[in-house]
Amino acid sequence: MKTTFISTHAIGESVRMNIMRSQERIAEAQLELSTGRHADVGVAVGGQYASLSYLRQEREEMVVLDRSNSVLSTKLGVTQDALEAMATSAQDFTAELLSAQGPSGPSVIKAQGETRMTMLKDLLNTNFDGAYMFAGTNSGQPPMEDYFANPTPASRASVEAAFLAEFGFTATDPAVETISDTDMIAFLNGAYSDLFEDPDWGTNWSSASDTKPTVRISSTETVDGAVSANDEAFRKLASVFAAATDLGTLDLNPNTFEAMAHWLAERTGQAVQDVSVVQAQVGTVEGRIADAVDRIQTQREVLDLRIGDIEGVDAFEASARVTSLLTQIETSYAVTSRIQQLSILNFL
Amino acid sequence: MSLSLSFDIGRSSLATTAERSAVVSRNVAGVGDPNATRKDALVVTSYGGGVRVNGVGRVSNAALFDNLVSATSNYSAKTAEMGGLDIVESVMGGIELGRSPTALLGNLRDELQFFSSAPNDIIRAQSAVAAAKDLATQLNTLSTTVAQVRQDADAQLEQSVADLNSLLETFEEVNNAIIRGTQFNEDVTDYLDQRDGLLLAISEEVEIRTVTRSNNDVVIFAAGGATLFERTPRTVEMVPSPVLPAGTDGGAVYIDGMPITGPNATAPAQSGRIAGLATLRDDTLPSFQAQLDEIARSLVEAFAESDQSAVPALPDVPGLFTYAGATGVPAAGTLVDGLAAIIEVNANVDPDQGGDPFLLRDGAISDPLNPAYSYNTAGEAGFTGRINELMGNFSTQVTFDAAAGLETTASLIEFTSSAEGWFQKMRSDVDDEREYTTIVVEKSREVLSSNVGVNLDEEMTKLLDLERSYQASSRLLQVVDQMYEAILAATS
Numbered sequence: 001m002k003t004t005f006i007s008t009h010a011i012g013e014s015v016r017m018n019i020m021r022s023q024e025r026i027a028e029a030q031l032e033l034s035t036g037r038h039a040d041v042g043v044a045v046g047g048q049y050a051s052l053s054y055l056r057q058e059r060e061e062m063v064v065l066d067r068s069n070s071v072l073s074t075k076l077g078v079t080q081d082a083l084e085a086m087a088t089s090a091q092d093f094t095a096e097l098l099s100a101q102g103p104s105g106p107s108v109i110k111a112q113g114e115t116r117m118t119m120l121k122d123l124l125n126t127n128f129d130g131a132y133m134f135a136g137t138n139s140g141q142p143p144m145e146d147y148f149a150n151p152t153p154a155s156r157a158s159v160e161a162a163f164l165a166e167f168g169f170t171a172t173d174p175a176v177e178t179i180s181d182t183d184m185i186a187f188l189n190g191a192y193s194d195l196f197e198d199p200d201w202g203t204n205w206s207s208a209s210d211t212k213p214t215v216r217i218s219s220t221e222t223v224d225g226a227v228s229a230n231d232e233a234f235r236k237l238a239s240v241f242a243a244a245t246d247l248g249t250l251d252l253n254p255n256t257f258e259a260m261a262h263w264l265a266e267r268t269g270q271a272v273q274d275v276s277v278v279q280a281q282v283g284t285v286e287g288r289i290a291d292a293v294d295r296i297q298t299q300r301e302v303l304d305l306r307i308g309d310i311e312g313v314d315a316f317e318a319s320a321r322v323t324s325l326l327t328q329i330e331t332s333y334a335v336t337s338r339i340q341q342l343s344i345l346n347f348l
Numbered sequence: 349m350s351l352s353l354s355f356d357i358g359r360s361s362l363a364t365t366a367e368r369s370a371v372v373s374r375n376v377a378g379v380g381d382p383n384a385t386r387k388d389a390l391v392v393t394s395y396g397g398g399v400r401v402n403g404v405g406r407v408s409n410a411a412l413f414d415n416l417v418s419a420t421s422n423y424s425a426k427t428a429e430m431g432g433l434d435i436v437e438s439v440m441g442g443i444e445l446g447r448s449p450t451a452l453l454g455n456l457r458d459e460l461q462f463f464s465s466a467p468n469d470i471i472r473a474q475s476a477v478a479a480a481k482d483l484a485t486q487l488n489t490l491s492t493t494v495a496q497v498r499q500d501a502d503a504q505l506e507q508s509v510a511d512l513n514s515l516l517e518t519f520e521e522v523n524n525a526i527i528r529g530t531q532f533n534e535d536v537t538d539y540l541d542q543r544d545g546l547l548l549a550i551s552e553e554v555e556i557r558t559v560t561r562s563n564n565d566v567v568i569f570a571a572g573g574a575t576l577f578e579r580t581p582r583t584v585e586m587v588p589s590p591v592l593p594a595g596t597d598g599g600a601v602y603i604d605g606m607p608i609t610g611p612n613a614t615a616p617a618q619s620g621r622i623a624g625l626a627t628l629r630d631d632t633l634p635s636f637q638a639q640l641d642e643i644a645r646s647l648v649e650a651f652a653e654s655d656q657s658a659v660p661a662l663p664d665v666p667g668l669f670t671y672a673g674a675t676g677v678p679a680a681g682t683l684v685d686g687l688a689a690i691i692e693v694n695a696n697v698d699p700d701q702g703g704d705p706f707l708l709r710d711g712a713i714s715d716p717l718n719p720a721y722s723y724n725t726a727g728e729a730g731f732t733g734r735i736n737e738l739m740g741n742f743s744t745q746v747t748f749d750a751a752a753g754l755e756t757t758a759s760l761i762e763f764t765s766s767a768e769g770w771f772q773k774m775r776s777d778v779d780d781e782r783e784y785t786t787i788v789v790e791k792s793r794e795v796l797s798s799n800v801g802v803n804l805d806e807e808m809t810k811l812l813d814l815e816r817s818y819q820a821s822s823r824l825l826q827v828v829d830q831m832y833e834a835i836l837a838a839t840s
Contacts (some may be wrong), residue, residue: 007386007801008379010794017790042437046776052767054762064458068465128480131468131730138727139468213732215465216739225465226730344805348812 011339019332026325032318037311045310052310059303062296069217069289069296071129073224079133079227080279082123087275088115090237090268093244095143097265106249106257109264113244117147120237124229136209136228143208143229147242154204155238159246162191176248181259184252188243188263196235206230218292223285233253233274240268255280353396355828360398361821364391367401369814375802382793383545385800387537402643406537407800413544414558416792420548421619424783428504428624432497432633433775439493440768449490449643450765452483457742457761460735463709468729473705480668481693484628487644491594491688494637498592502599506588508622509601512553516581519546523566525575528660530564540564550576554608554620571623574603574617594637595685598629609666638752639767640688645678646760647691647746650741652677653714653721665714665721668738670694681747681756709735797829 028039038044045052055087100109121144124134131139152160160170166187169175187263194200206231215225241265252260352645371389378384385406392402441447446455459476466472522543529536543566550556550568556576557569568577575582587599600610601622607613609626617623647669654663664677671690678684695701697713707713711734719725721733743759750756755764 005806006798006803008804009382009801010798013382013797014794040779042772043776043779045772047769047773049772049776050766053448053450053549054765055451057457057761057765060451060454061456061461064461068461071465087706117801129466129469131466135729135730137730137732138726138728162652209726209728209730211728213464213730214469214736215732216736219743225732344808348808 002062012336015332015336015339017328019336022325022329022332026322026329029318029325030324033311033315035311036315038313041311048310052307055303055307055310059300059307062300062303064283065216065218066293066296066300068215069293071221072215072217073286073289075128075131075133075225076282076289078126078128080282080286082126083227083275083279084132084280086120086123086233086237087272087279087290089119089230090240090272090275093240094265094268094272097261097268100261105261106252109244109261110249112301113241113249114148117238117241117245118235120144120241121146124234128338131226132208134208134227134229134234136226136230137211137213138209139209139226141207143206147245155242156246158200158204159192159242162195163187163247166191171246171248172251173248174251176251177253179248179252179256181256184247184256184260185263188247188260192243192247193239196239201230205235217289218296221288221292223288224281227282231274231278233271233278236267236271236274240264240271351828355825356396357398358821358824360394362399362818362825364389364399364401365477365814365821367819369811369818371404372807372810372814375807376804378541379802379804382797382801383541383548384802385544386539386802402633403533406540406625408540409796409799412513412792412796412799413547416789416796417495417547417551417556417558418619419785419788419792420551421623423484423782423785424621425619425627426500426778426785427626428621429628429632429778430775430782432501432625432628433771433778435497436490436633436636437775439490440771447486448768449483449640450761450768451487451562452479452486453742453761453764455479456483457739460708460721462737464672464732466698467709467732467735469717470705473708474699475706477668477693477697477699477703477705481698483647484669484691484693487640487647487688487691491640491644491686494640495592495594495689498629498633498637499589500766501625501633502589502592505586505598505625508553508625509584509586510552512584512622513581515546515550515553516577516584519543519550519568519577520579520581522546526757527563527565536564541643551705552621554603554617554622556620570603571608571617571620571753572606572613574606574608576603576684586600592629593686594641594689597634598626601626620828635753636767636771636774637688638683638749639754639763639770640683641683641685642748642752642754643764643767644669644688644691645682645684646746646763648674649677649680649746650744650760651738653711653719653723655725656711656725657720662720666694667711667713668697668708670714681749683749683751693745708738746776 040054042049043118044206093112096112098110100106124144125142126133127142132142133139135141135143145155147156162209163171167175167179167183196205206229210228210230211227212224213226214222216222247260249257249260357460368389368391372386375387383742385408386405388405389401390403390405391399394400424714439447440449446452456476456479459472459479463469463472463476477632522539526536526539526543528534529539547556547566554576555571559567559569561567561678565579566577567575576584582604584601584603586601589596589598592598597610600607600612601617602608608615608617609622610616610630617626640665648666651666651668652664653667654660654664666674668679669691671692673690678687694703694713696703696716697705697707699705704716707716709724709731710727712718712721714721723737726732742761745757745759748754748756748758750762752767754763754770758766
């Protein structure tokens with residue numbers, strides 16, 4: 001009776017299989033070393049793949065939010081700059097109004113009103129990346145027309161018409177000198193101010209939308225992504241500059257001019273305050289974005305960690321595996337060649 | 349006792365040694381054949397003291413062989429299943445390539461996010477539409493691939509059935525030869541080897557159990573007790589399906605009139621290539637197809653447009669995502685078979701087909717001329733309401749059909765990642781089992797071969813013995829001859 005037996009085929013086959021399996025594992029381990037994740041993630045993580053793919057797209061969303069947030073902050077920065085320029089312009093104008101005494105006063109005010117009106121238009125029509133920043137959701141159109149354009153735009157025409165309706169003559173008529181200070185103030189507070197209220201403002205002055213575009217800054221938060229030119233601050237500024245330009249400034253009698261200059265200074269002061277309110281609103285949004293960016297950064301790190309936990313491989317472990325597999329294969333080679341030499345045929 | 353008797357014995361010894369060396373040379377020839385078993389000449393003493401070979405014995409081990417047969421069945425089932433799953437996986441591309449439905453869905457949402465930050469930007473609008481097209485195309489491709497793999501599985505099943513039938517025919521011939529040989533006490537060992545090889549080949553196609561009856565006659569039972577072979581082969585049949593659209597079942601495989609796959613099988617085949625292919629064709633892939641269809645249906649639903657009039661009167665209609673022959677938004681939570689194969693981006697919004705990508709922001713993709721479905725009635729370039737609403741729909745909880753085999757209430761993106769997770773879980777499980785069965789097959793084969801195979805060294809030493817024996821017998825004859833000569837010389 002034979003107690004041990006092994007066939008020649010089995011001797012060779014077991015070593016061959018061993019070599020093949022080791023080589024396959026080496027290929028896997030090398031791939032894992034170079035990518036840092038399992039060679040076949042799906043097979044390696046199995047049921048956890050659902051959370052993995054969910055986390056991955058979640059992480060992708062964070063990256064995108066990060067990028068879109070940085071675009072949005074740039075936009076708001078541009079808006080903030082424009083607002084700053086408006087506030088400065090208005091403050092300078094107040095100073096000019098207060099110092100505009102003497103015979104040259106009216107012409108200085110008129111000239112300054114014209115310049116600043118154009119500047120207001122340019123600032124309100126600030127365009128960034130193809131979108132008008134002060135247009136609300138109607139960002140495809142510049143919110144304000146050029147007040148001094150030819151032919152005369154609706155805004156300027158409405159001012160002239162209101163003047164004519166109030167006093168019975170145009171602002172270029174010499175009779176402008178006869179307007180009393182009380183009449184002028186009454187006009188400014190009455191019919192003239194109405195020109196800058198709805199619906200006249202929307203029809204003649206601004207094509208901006210009252211609605212502000214909402215932009216998502218994190219998975220749960222949205223903010224107003226732009227400012228509307230329909231805000232009180234801009235109406236006041238427009239009314240001040242238009243009055244300085246087109247209400248017969250040069251021909252008014254000194255008394256009336258002084259009353260008007262006073263009214264203008266007061267109103268400009270209010271406008272400056274309103275602009276700072278808008279600035280504060282934009283600043284709040286910018287602050288929320290900055291918070292969101294920080295939070296997103298933290299979330300990204302957490303997500304990266306969790307993704308790494310699921311799909312990552314330990315590089316040290318993988319490289320140790322490669323080393324031991326290499327040793328194993330080399331041993332197998334040595335054994336194979338020894339076994340092949342080991343045959344009784346060589347001794348017969 | 350006489351000299352002539354010694355002479356006869358010596359001659360029988362020579363003849364026996366010759367026959368035994370023939371057996372040794374057969375063994376040596378089979379040293380590289382994994383199916384070859386070790387043969388031994390059975391030497392008996394004949395009347396008068398001589399020896400003769402009374403047949404050739406074969407070393408076998410029924411238990412180990414049965415083990416190998418069942419391991420082979422398991423292995424080929426899992427290999428067939430894994431093959432199909434790997435094709436689908438190669439199209440899906442895993443996580444890295446970003447071609448999986450979840451990644452593309454995430455990408456679409458990200459493009460929408462970019463678009464919402466610059467709703468006036470045509471490039472952003474086009475990118476968002478392009479992302480939507482990528483998603484639709486990938487769903488089409490995946491769905492087509494799933495259908496293709498199912499069809500391939502069907503064709504392979506047909507091939508398996510044909511192979512099985514022809515194997516059984518060969519088996520019949522070999523089995524008859526063995527029965528006949530056994531009855532006449534002939535050497536049937538080579539036939540037995542051949543029959544074992546055939547049994548292994550049959551077990552690759554379907555799991556089997558064998559019973560050996562008198563005269564070495566073997567009966568084969570297939571899964572669930574259906575008789576596959578008894579004296580004559582039984583018919584294995586299957587009606588192939590030239591096309592297998594989503595929602596249709598392929599034909600079942602019948603053995604001797606009994607179904608062994610499909611819903612009507614009382615005891616369905618568990619292993620063997622036929623079982624693996626049937627699982628792939630009838631269970632795994634239809635489930636995945638249903639999940640893809642649900643993803644597609646839910647996409648149509650998430651991007652559907654509703655009547656924006658003050659008093660809404662019109663029904664919801666498919667918006668960004670639609671499909672050929674759509675008559676409205678498919679009913680919520682109800683599977684539409686094959687939707688993933690035909691989902692597409694509406695031509696009205698696709699710039700490549702002359703559409704306007706800004707409709708994604710404004711609505712009325714379903715019909716740009718119908719103001720009722722327009723969300724941006726003022727036509728404002730900075731309008732983000734609709735885009736934000738669409739982005740919100742990615743995480744809204746909606747209902748899914750239980751037929752998809754996943755959660756019935758989930759957000760679109762959760763459901764999609766679940767579907768992918770389900771698929772990878774399948775692959776992972778099948779791969780584990782395949783790896784395990786591979787090792788079992790290798791081990792079984794090694795142990796069996798170790799037990800019943802040929803060892804070259806042993807055969808060579810046997811040959812040395814035989815050589816000595818031959819020399820001794822020859823020497824004996826020579827001595828007897830000399831003795832005769834001596835007698836003849838003495839008497840002449």
